[in-house]
Amino acid sequence: MTIASRHEQELRAAARHINRRRFLTVTGAAAALAFATNLPGTAQAAELDARRITEDPFTLGVASGDPLPGSVLLWTRLAPKPYEPDSGLPRARVEVSWELALDARFTRVVRRGTVTAHPEFHHSVRADVGGLAPDRVYHYRFRAGTWISPVGRTRTAPAPGARINDLKLAAVSCQAYHDGYFTPYKHLADEDLDVVFHLGDYLYEYAVNATGGARAYTDRTLPALFNRETTSLEDYRLRYALYKSDPDLRAAHAAHPFVVTWDDHETENNYAGGTPENDVPPEEFLLRRAAAYRAYWENQPLRAPQRPDGADMRLYRRLSFGRLAQFDILDTRQYRSNQAYGDGWQLPGPESDAPSRTMMGKAQERWLLNGWHASRALWNVVPQQVTFARRRSVNDPKVSMDAWDGYPAARTRFLDGARATGVENLMVLTGDVHVSYAFDIKRDFENPASPTVGTELVTTSVSSGKDGADRPANYDRLMQGNAHLKFYNGRRGYTRITLGTKEARADFRTVSTVTTPGAPVTTAASLTTQAGKPGLELS
Structure with missing residues (x-):
């Protein structure tokens, strides 16, 4: 049974124990479903050494979003086999590193860090990178073991009150x-x-x-x-x-x-x-x-x-x-x-x-x-x-x-x-x-x-x-x-x-x-x- 199938069964089991009238409001349903949702920490997932990943995990590319004056959100998802339900990864968390630089060759790195790809979130990765200059172009990439993602380009928003043309x-x-x-x-x-x-x-x-x-x-x-x-x-x-x-x-x-x-x-x-x-x-x-x-x-x-x-x-x-x-x-x-x-x-x-x-x-x-x-x-x-x-x-x-x-x-x-x-x-x-x-x-x-x-x-x-x-x-x-x-x-x-x-x-x-x-x-x-x-x- 796949992870997602187990998750669906947990949700349906919870639903059967919730009063039907309570389900007639979205708010009540959200509370019931949240109780059963499988979140990181509840499953005590083991850790996978990223060096053991033998196929490119960055098949789905990279993305950034919601630019603020001093931060931007970076995203990727580990999926060596994207057309399989488990994406080719075991039920284990993976440490992923990221870098943010002023140039696409990463000779001027300004921020770096690590984040955890949790199996409960299908090994998706997001890094909310702060402390950045406003209205600035940056380049970013991820690393998992020996694998390096494609390079992405992003940009922060201008400072509050800035007059831009x-x-x-x-x-x-x-x-x-x-x-x-x-x-x-x-x-x-x-x-x-x-x-x-x-x-x-x-x-x-x-x-x-x-x-x-x-x-x-x-x-x-x-x-x-x-x-x-x-x-x-x-x-x-x-x-x-x-x-x-x-x-x-x-x-x-x-x-x-x-x-x-x-x-x-x-x-x-x-x-x-x-x-x-x-x-x-x-x-x-x-x-x-x-x-x-x-x-x-x-x-x-x-x-x-x-x-x-x-x-x-x-x-x-x-x-x-x-x-x-x-x-x-x-x-x-x-x-x-x-x-x-x-x-x-x-x-x-x-x-x-x-x-x-x-x-x-x-x-x-x-x-x-x-x-x-x-x-x-x-x-x-x-x-x-x-x-x-x-x-x-x-x-x-x-x-x-x-x-x-x-x-x-x-x-x-x-x-x-x-x-x-x-x-x-x-x-x-x-x-x-x-x-x-x-x-x-x-x-x-x-x-x-x-x-x-x-x-x-x-x-x-x-x-x-x-x-x-x-x-x-x-x-x-x-x-x-x-x-x-x-x-x-x-x-x-x-x-x-x-x-x-x-x-x-x-x-x-x-x-x-x-x-x-x-x-x-x-x-x-x-x-x-x-x-x-x-x-x-x-x-």
């Missing part, structure tokens, strides 16, 4: 392995960027067949264990191994620090809070959510405060880059009300319009407003998951119940809060829909003459949806039905954004194909918005 970032989302190659990441790795924001759907729970789906491998065969939907901890862990085996994804992580947030597919399509997509018992879904959240934390460059507690995980958080930008990273999946009218595209009505409906939950809403109130940044940027602006086809009143259109009261509270706290340069970054959009955010979307109060940039998918098209089939209907929609494109790629003291610029970078590797990247369009004068213009 520009910040270069990228937004990415939605990378279904079975829909194509991660070619956009190859080009992203070559960009001159300070940070990358991943807006969700880092993986998909759907089965991947032996030939890699649309990748149509002829020179390799994937193990059968990938050809099933992810439901257990072992499933989710293995799926991250598959995704991180992609060389372009590894290159992007090694080139830039990432700030990550999830959407639905990291767990299950269109789940809402504690409500699953399908009709399964709540305790069964929350066990699945606990497994998904744990595997997410194990495989992303996240700090200790983000470590999950059973089926709960505090993912929303705030990062600042001097006086230029504040980023309030949201979680619109874990705390939301269930989709109205059974989900999908529906006519809005009393159920979707109910004032009590929430996208973020009360605590996160208060946190966001408090952060805006205290912000002194020129640009207040909100990386989140689903389309914020109203989106309708011409002569069709239906809207998406999974997007903010299905939660209009929550959107009104969001916009009222931004207005009340004095946010002038509001920018929302979005993923999810596998296309690029550029929206003006209106105070009242029902009135085209309503003031424009911000900008929404929706980045397309890395691979989800396969190749796509420059003009999707509904292009004319959406452009005619939404006067505030300034750009629409259906190719794969990413969005490169430059925040400056006078304007922000968005370059929508796309590739022609992902079902075959190696496509070049082009800029489909560039738009700008002026500081102090919201509204997008093609440049």
Whole structure:
């Protein structure tokens, strides 16, 4: 029996002994699951001398994330055999050393240390390195025994209050392995960027067949264990191994620090809070959510405060880059009300319009407003998951119940809060829909003459949806039905954004194909918005 299988049995045994009514709240489930979660120290794992590792353990690459002015989080995971449930390592802890230097050749090392890779966390490694200079590029690597990892490049954030002229970032989302190659990441790795924001759907729970789906491998065969939907901890862990085996994804992580947030597919399509997509018992879904959240934390460059507690995980958080930008990273999946009218595209009505409906939950809403109130940044940027602006086809009143259109009261509270706290340069970054959009955010979307109060940039998918098209089939209907929609494109790629003291610029970078590797990247369009004068213009 594998470690993950034992873990699942422990969770299910605990669940059977918890009162069913208590499981009907996420909080109660989290407490129950946390009690049974296998954490380092509880299993008294033996120690493995890293010199006994006979195959390269750094097959999944390296990553860094959540840059602060004086620190950055470094990540890797030991996996000599990544497609096996135990990754080719025994149930033993391993000491791993790390180095941080001012140059890629490590002639000027400024920090070094050791951390423990615990089997309970699938031998993932994270080093929260402090005492660093702000706004500085660093290079890092790990060592386990005689093995040395690839070199990663990262960068700290500017000092609080620092006046900086520009910040270069990228937004990415939605990378279904079975829909194509991660070619956009190859080009992203070559960009001159300070940070990358991943807006969700880092993986998909759907089965991947032996030939890699649309990748149509002829020179390799994937193990059968990938050809099933992810439901257990072992499933989710293995799926991250598959995704991180992609060389372009590894290159992007090694080139830039990432700030990550999830959407639905990291767990299950269109789940809402504690409500699953399908009709399964709540305790069964929350066990699945606990497994998904744990595997997410194990495989992303996240700090200790983000470590999950059973089926709960505090993912929303705030990062600042001097006086230029504040980023309030949201979680619109874990705390939301269930989709109205059974989900999908529906006519809005009393159920979707109910004032009590929430996208973020009360605590996160208060946190966001408090952060805006205290912000002194020129640009207040909100990386989140689903389309914020109203989106309708011409002569069709239906809207998406999974997007903010299905939660209009929550959107009104969001916009009222931004207005009340004095946010002038509001920018929302979005993923999810596998296309690029550029929206003006209106105070009242029902009135085209309503003031424009911000900008929404929706980045397309890395691979989800396969190749796509420059003009999707509904292009004319959406452009005619939404006067505030300034750009629409259906190719794969990413969005490169430059925040400056006078304007922000968005370059929508796309590739022609992902079902075959190696496509070049082009800029489909560039738009700008002026500081102090919201509204997008093609440049």
